[in-house]
Amino acid sequence: MKNNVMFASAFTAVALLFSCQDKKFTEVVEVPLPTAQEKVSIGYPEDVKAKEGSFQVEKLPYSYDALSPTVSPLTLETHYSKHYLSDTNGLNAAIAGTPYQNQSIVDILSKLDIRDTELRNDAGGYYNHSLYWKSMAPDTGGTPTDTIAGTINRDFGSFANFKSAFKAEASSQVGSAWTFLIVDKYGKLRITSTQNQDNPLMRNAAVPGTPILALDLWEHAYYLGYQYRRKNYIDSFFNVINWKQINENYEEALRKKY
Numbered sequence: 001m002k003n004n005v006m007f008a009s010a011f012t013a014v015a016l017l018f019s020c021q022d023k024k025f026t027e028v029v030e031v032p033l034p035t036a037q038e039k040v041s042i043g044y045p046e047d048v049k050a051k052e053g054s055f056q057v058e059k060l061p062y063s064y065d066a067l068s069p070t071v072s073p074l075t076l077e078t079h080y081s082k083h084y085l086s087d088t089n090g091l092n093a094a095i096a097g098t099p100y101q102n103q104s105i106v107d108i109l110s111k112l113d114i115r116d117t118e119l120r121n122d123a124g125g126y127y128n129h130s131l132y133w134k135s136m137a138p139d140t141g142g143t144p145t146d147t148i149a150g151t152i153n154r155d156f157g158s159f160a161n162f163k164s165a166f167k168a169e170a171s172s173q174v175g176s177a178w179t180f181l182i183v184d185k186y187g188k189l190r191i192t193s194t195q196n197q198d199n200p201l202m203r204n205a206a207v208p209g210t211p212i213l214a215l216d217l218w219e220h221a222y223y224l225g226y227q228y229r230r231k232n233y234i235d236s237f238f239n240v241i242n243w244k245q246i247n248e249n250y251e252e253a254l255r256k257k258y
C-alpha cells in the first residue's frame with residue numbers, strides 16, 4: 001500500500017512536471033527583432049554644437065563607442081549630446097549680458113553667488129563634464145606614470161592606497177554627486193566629493209582646490225549599463241582613466257600655483 005502511495009505520488013509529480021513543461025512550451029512568445037526604423041541609432045560627437053554664446057562644448061576626444069563596456073555607447077551619447085549640451089546652453093544663457101560673459105569658467109565658478117541656483121548648476125555642470133570627458137580615454141587605465149605617479153605615492157602612500165580611497169569615497173556618495181582628485185592650496189593631492197553639480201572651485205567647497213580628475217556619479221552616467229550596480233561602474237572607471245591627461249592637468253595646476 002505504502003509503495004502504491006509512493007508510486008501514485010511519483011506519477012502525479014511526473015505528470016505535473018510534464019504538464020508544467022508543456023504549459024511553459026506553449027507560453028513561449030517569439031519576440032520580433034526591431035525593424036531598421038526601430039533600431040537605436042548612435043550619432044556623432046562632432047555634430048553636437050552649443051547655441052550661440054561664450055562657451056562651446058568641449059570636443060569629445062573619442063567616439064561614443066570608444067569607452068565600452070565601461071561606458072555604453074548609448075550612455076555616452078545621451079550624456080554628451082543631451083545632458084552636457086543642456087548645461088552648456090544653460091550656462092551661455094545664464095551669463096549673457098552679465099559681467100561673467102567674457103570671463104573664464106574657472107573665474108565664474110570661483111566668483112558666482114551660490115544662491116544663484118541656475119548659474120551654479122550650469123557652470124558646475126559645464127566644468128565638471130568637460131573634465132570628466134578628458135579624464136577618460138580608450139586603451140588606457142593601468143597605473144599612472146610621470147610626475148603624477150610620484151605625487152600619488154607621496155600623498156597617498158601608494159597607487160593601491162589611492163585607488164581604494166577614491167573608490168571608497170565615490171561609493172559612499174548618496175544621490176547625484178561627483179568625486180574628484182584635486183590639488184589643494186598647499187599643492188597636496190586630495191580626494192573630495194560634491195553634490196549635484198557643485199565643484200571644488202566654488203566658494204562653498206568643503207575641500208577647495210583645482211580638480212584634475214572627475215568621476216560623474218549621477219545615475220545618467222551609468223544606469224543604462226549598470227542599473228543599481230554603481231560600485232561596478234566605479235570599479236570599471238579605473239580601466240579608462242587617462243593618466244597621461246591627468247598628469248598634464250596636474251602639471252598645469254602646478255604652473256598656475258594651483
Ligand SMILES: [Fe+2]
Nearest residue numbers: 083216218221
Ligand atoms: Fe553627468
